[in-house]
Amino acid sequence: MTDELVLEMRGITKKFPGIVANDDVSLDVRKGEVHALLGENGAGKSTLMNILYGLYKPDEGQLLLQGKPAVFGSAKDAIQAGIGMVHQHFMLIPVMTVAENIVLGNEPVRDGVLLDERGAEERVRELSKQYGLAVDPTALIADITVGQQQRVAILKALYRGAEILILDEPTAVLTPQEATELFGIVRSLRADGKSIIFISHKLNEVLEIADRITVLRRGKKVATVSREGATEESLARAMVGRDVLLRVDKPPAEAGEPLLQVDDLHVFDDRGIEKVRGVSFAVRAGEIVGIAGVDGNGQSELIDAIAGLRKIESGTIELAGRTLEHATAREMLDAGLGHIPEDRQVRGLVLEFTIAENIALHDYAEPPDAKWGWLFPKKLVERARTLIREFDVRGGGPLSRAGTLSGGNQQKVVVAREIARDPRVLIAAQPTRGLDVGAIEFLHRRLVDERAEGRAILLVSLELDEILSLSDRILVLYEGELVGEHGADVSEEEIGLEMLGGRRTAA
Amino acid sequence: MAEQDDAPTVAGRLALAQRAGGAAGPVLTAVFALLLGGFVVLATGANPLSTYRAIFDGSGLNWLFPWVSGSARSFAATNLQQTLLLTTALVLCGLAVSVGFRCGLFNIGGQGQYIVGSIFALWIGSSFVTMNGPLHVVLAIAAATLTGAAYAGIAGLLKAITGAHEVISTIMLNWIAVWVGSWLVGQGGALQSHANGASVPISSAVAPATHLHVFWGNPVLQGLDVGFFFALAALVVYAVLLNRTTLGFELRAVGFNPEAARYAGIAVARTYVKTMAIAGAFAGLAGAIDVLGWEFQLGVTDIQTSQIGFIAIAVAVLGRNRALGVFFSALLFGALLTGTSTRNLDATVFRPDLAGNLTLIIQGLVVLFVGADVLMLWLWNRRRRLRVAT
Numbered sequence: 092m093t094d095e096l097v098l099e100m101r102g103i104t105k106k107f108p109g110i111v112a113n114d115d116v117s118l119d120v121r122k123g124e125v126h127a128l129l130g131e132n133g134a135g136k137s138t139l140m141n142i143l144y145g146l147y148k149p150d151e152g153q154l155l156l157q158g159k160p161a162v163f164g165s166a167k168d169a170i171q172a173g174i175g176m177v178h179q180h181f182m183l184i185p186v187m188t189v190a191e192n193i194v195l196g197n198e199p200v201r202d203g204v205l206l207d208e209r210g211a212e213e214r215v216r217e218l219s220k221q222y223g224l225a226v227d228p229t230a231l232i233a234d235i236t237v238g239q240q241q242r243v244a245i246l247k248a249l250y251r252g253a254e255i256l257i258l259d260e261p262t263a264v265l266t267p268q269e270a271t272e273l274f275g276i277v278r279s280l281r282a283d284g285k286s287i288i289f290i291s292h293k294l295n296e297v298l299e300i301a302d303r304i305t306v307l308r309r310g311k312k313v314a315t316v317s318r319e320g321a322t323e324e325s326l327a328r329a330m331v332g333r334d335v336l337l338r339v340d341k342p343p344a345e346a347g348e349p350l351l352q353v354d355d356l357h358v359f360d361d362r363g364i365e366k367v368r369g370v371s372f373a374v375r376a377g378e379i380v381g382i383a384g385v386d387g388n389g390q391s392e393l394i395d396a397i398a399g400l401r402k403i404e405s406g407t408i409e410l411a412g413r414t415l416e417h418a419t420a421r422e423m424l425d426a427g428l429g430h431i432p433e434d435r436q437v438r439g440l441v442l443e444f445t446i447a448e449n450i451a452l453h454d455y456a457e458p459p460d461a462k463w464g465w466l467f468p469k470k471l472v473e474r475a476r477t478l479i480r481e482f483d484v485r486g487g488g489p490l491s492r493a494g495t496l497s498g499g500n501q502q503k504v505v506v507a508r509e510i511a512r513d514p515r516v517l518i519a520a521q522p523t524r525g526l527d528v529g530a531i532e533f534l535h536r537r538l539v540d541e542r543a544e545g546r547a548i549l550l551v552s553l554e555l556d557e558i559l560s561l562s563d564r565i566l567v568l569y570e571g572e573l574v575g576e577h578g579a580d581v582s583e584e585e586i587g588l589e590m591l592g593g594r595r596t597a598a
Numbered sequence: 599m600a601e602q603d604d605a606p607t608v609a610g611r612l613a614l615a616q617r618a619g620g621a622a623g624p625v626l627t628a629v630f631a632l633l634l635g636g637f638v639v640l641a642t643g644a645n646p647l648s649t650y651r652a653i654f655d656g657s658g659l660n661w662l663f664p665w666v667s668g669s670a671r672s673f674a675a676t677n678l679q680q681t682l683l684l685t686t687a688l689v690l691c692g693l694a695v696s697v698g699f700r701c702g703l704f705n706i707g708g709q710g711q712y713i714v715g716s717i718f719a720l721w722i723g724s725s726f727v728t729m730n731g732p733l734h735v736v737l738a739i740a741a742a743t744l745t746g747a748a749y750a751g752i753a754g755l756l757k758a759i760t761g762a763h764e765v766i767s768t769i770m771l772n773w774i775a776v777w778v779g780s781w782l783v784g785q786g787g788a789l790q791s792h793a794n795g796a797s798v799p800i801s802s803a804v805a806p807a808t809h810l811h812v813f814w815g816n817p818v819l820q821g822l823d824v825g826f827f828f829a830l831a832a833l834v835v836y837a838v839l840l841n842r843t844t845l846g847f848e849l850r851a852v853g854f855n856p857e858a859a860r861y862a863g864i865a866v867a868r869t870y871v872k873t874m875a876i877a878g879a880f881a882g883l884a885g886a887i888d889v890l891g892w893e894f895q896l897g898v899t900d901i902q903t904s905q906i907g908f909i910a911i912a913v914a915v916l917g918r919n920r921a922l923g924v925f926f927s928a929l930l931f932g933a934l935l936t937g938t939s940t941r942n943l944d945a946t947v948f949r950p951d952l953a954g955n956l957t958l959i960i961q962g963l964v965v966l967f968v969g970a971d972v973l974m975l976w977l978w979n980r981r982r983r984l985r986v987a988t
């Protein structure tokens with residue numbers, strides 16, 4: 092890293108109706124540095140980066156590139172100026188090849204009009220060799236993993252000549268192995284003199300990869316610090332403005348009678364492949380059972396089957412003493428199941444609906460929300476107002492569209508809805524994905540509180556840390572079978588081994 | 599937060615556009631369509647301004663100006679009655695398309711549902727001639743509404759059970775309705791009139807007791823009947839249904855995000871069937887009101903040349919699937935259709951035989967533009983951006 096500044100953002104202010112997303116924020120980035128951007132959900136990180144990328148126009152403030160003022164009317168201007176961005180939900184065209192996606196919008200041409208297919212593939216190969224980003228240029232996007240798709244998105248930015256690369260929560264969609272690989276790529280880009288702005292909620296990642304760290308809080312810049320001397324605790328405090336409990340503090344469980352009982356369950360996926368193969372377990376009142384496993388080992392199918400969203404081939408599910416056979420989602424909900432689904436934007440929320448409507452998404456047809464088919468919108472709003480306060484949802488009121496909330500606040504809406512229904516059994520699937528430390532603390536504490544209320548909680552997470560710190564019992568799922576069962580005192584290594592199929596402690 | 603603005607369904611995106619531009623979008627769309635239509639007029643050698651003026655007068659909307667008096671006024675009144683008769687059918691069929699859109703369904707079957715409704719109204723209205731008048735009317739309207747609902751419900755069921763796309767099934771149902779209808783009123787058909795020795799492919803007329811009351815204008819000259827109020831009431835029903843009932847809640851949830859609706863325990867397939875049935879009910883009602891209000895009998899040509907259900911798609915799209923929007927765009931298209939008809943357009947200003955095409959062109963442009971909502975939004979946002987920048 093040199094001291095040469097490639098980018099300065101000075102006094103950036105951006106207002107949205109009812110909220111100041113960026114308030115007089117200044118940020119400078121040096122050549123060849125990894126600059127992390129930290130902040131709670133809704134702190135304004137994505138907004139600031141969207142301004143840098145030309146997607147939003149700031150209300151006030153100035154951009155300087157290599158010391159010269161720059162004004163971007165669109166992303167095209169920003170790209171031209173050497174800025175690249177990989178959004179959290181990056182957009183590639185699934186029916187096109189890797190090479191086609193990379194050159195799209197800036198295609199090498201042959202004979203004046205035709206796409207130079209070969210030339211494109213050649214360029215992509217060169218780039219991928221230069222930065223150690225292994226991809227197959229001829230593969231279809233639809234056929235490659237999310238981690239590989241992300242590399243394609245990064246390559247696309249490099250192809251367009253990015254000198255400053257923005258990565259918005261790149262690791263949120265990656266497995267731990269893929270994340271390690273991404274860090275390798277980031278390091279080689281840095282060595283090549285590129286500057287990287289890296290957004291993440293995972294403090295350990297930030298400490299591992301960043302040279303300097305800028306913290307935003309509620310739209311304002313709190314500080315820019317260098318990695319040396321920073322700790323997870325100090326960063327969390329800067330973000331949230333108070334001390335954050337990074338470890339869950341919970342008394343031992345007092346488990347009661349079993350509320351969820353799964354017996355010899357077999358479930359197939361959409362392609363007819365058996366994904367859950369004879370799984371049996373129980374979750375008792377007042378305990379948290381965690382299911383650990385590498386993504387794709389049957390977690391989604393297992394949850395969907397319990398939630399009545401997927402057909403059960405054979406086996407039984409018993410909820411609060413009732414055996415439910417081929418129950419619909421509605422019947423499971425009515426029987427006392429709460430479900431925080433894996434992907435809040437696709438499954439958990441109707442983004443176009445208001446917060447009030449989203450909170451009523453299960454109970455809209457029952458009093459006091461409705462009677463004889465009539466809806467009482469005022470009641471929806473009243474209830475939403477109470478829950479927004481109780482669950483500290485920030486960035487909008489009952490009548491704001493859920494889609495305008497930041498990720499963490501969207502998740503709070505889902506959690507509020509599920510817990511407020513007073514379920515006997517609560518399934519939490521990846522409940523903290525994309526959440527900031529403060530929100531994670533809140534959610535974890537809430538789950539522990541709900542445990543104390545006597546609910547049976549089934550936690551499914553790809554984050555081993557989360558499983559280990561929250562669960563009273565841990566089950567390991569590998570290729571659709573439970574291969575291990577442990578108490579809370581098990582070590583990370585033991586579970587890690589079982590997750591990869593290297594050992595089996597349970598039948 | 600660009601990533602979150604991507605609604606997963608067509609209806610979702612439509613709703614987004616709706617919110618983004620407010621009323622400005624549709625108004626701009628209509629203005630642009632009329633403007634481009636003006637160029638077409640220019641290309642034929644006529645004067646666009648006086649042509650539009652003539653169309654406006656032909657639609658009877660000049661009746662609204664207090665200074666129009668004497669014979670011009672009574673002439674305008676007759677024209678406006680025509681316009682509002684068309685508006686009535688367009689509102690109801692427009693709602694049939696709109697309600698589908700709000701649930702993420704593209705109901706192209708308004709035409710077929712309308713025909714089924716009109717055939718059943720015709721059948722009930724021309725049979726049971728000894729029945730008590732009001733009861734007869736209610737029976738005819740109810741039969742048309744219910745059969746329209748059932749007919750559209752077939753497309754809903756096909757989608758729910760087999761996943762067949764509603765666009766394909768409603769188009770096929772349109773053709774079935776057209777040809778079965780033609781057969782029924784055509785030569786030797788069950789509903790064919792026996793007058794003139796049963797030589798004309800036209801149905802018998804409905805009993806005079808079933809005619810809807812004409813409250814404005816001359817009943818013999820197709821004055822405006824109370825069916826117009828049915829359309830207004832349907833607009834209110836539509837708005838209330840969507841925003842104040844649990845069914846409307848389900849319908850909108852499925853329209854915006856079927857996956858989230860499924861997770862929330864809403865029976866998505868059943869919602870599709872219900873929505874299509876509601877759509878069919880609106881269109882079937884339109885058919886009954888036209889038959890009992892001013893058509894009274896149907897010929898094979900009537901059935902085969904009617905376009906109401908298709909124009910209704912443009913009505914819904916331009917009206918952004920909202921009650922008020924549907925009303926105004928139905929009025930616009932009703933006025934255009936009446937104003938460009940051979941009978942109403944001043945032939946010295948623009949050739950009426952070409953004028954009908956003008957309506958078609960404008961209709962096409964509207965659909966094209968709203969498809970290009972993006973364009974409108976872009977212009978709109980750009981204007982805002984420029985304002986910020988200066």
Ligand SMILES: Nc1ncnc2c1ncn2[C@@H]1O[C@H](COP(=O)(O)OP(=O)(O)OP(=O)(O)O)[C@@H](O)[C@H]1O
Binds near residue numbers: 110
């Ligand atoms: N297009 C928009 N319209 C209205 N409000 C918006 C819009 N985009 C963002 N906001 C609001 O601006 C604030 C900052 O949002 P931003 O997306 O920048 O947060 P973030 O720091 O990226 O959060 P997260 O970590 O959850 O991604 C939030 O309160 C959000 O609700």
Ligand SMILES: [Mg+2]
Binds near residue numbers: 136137138
């Ligand atoms: Mg963000």
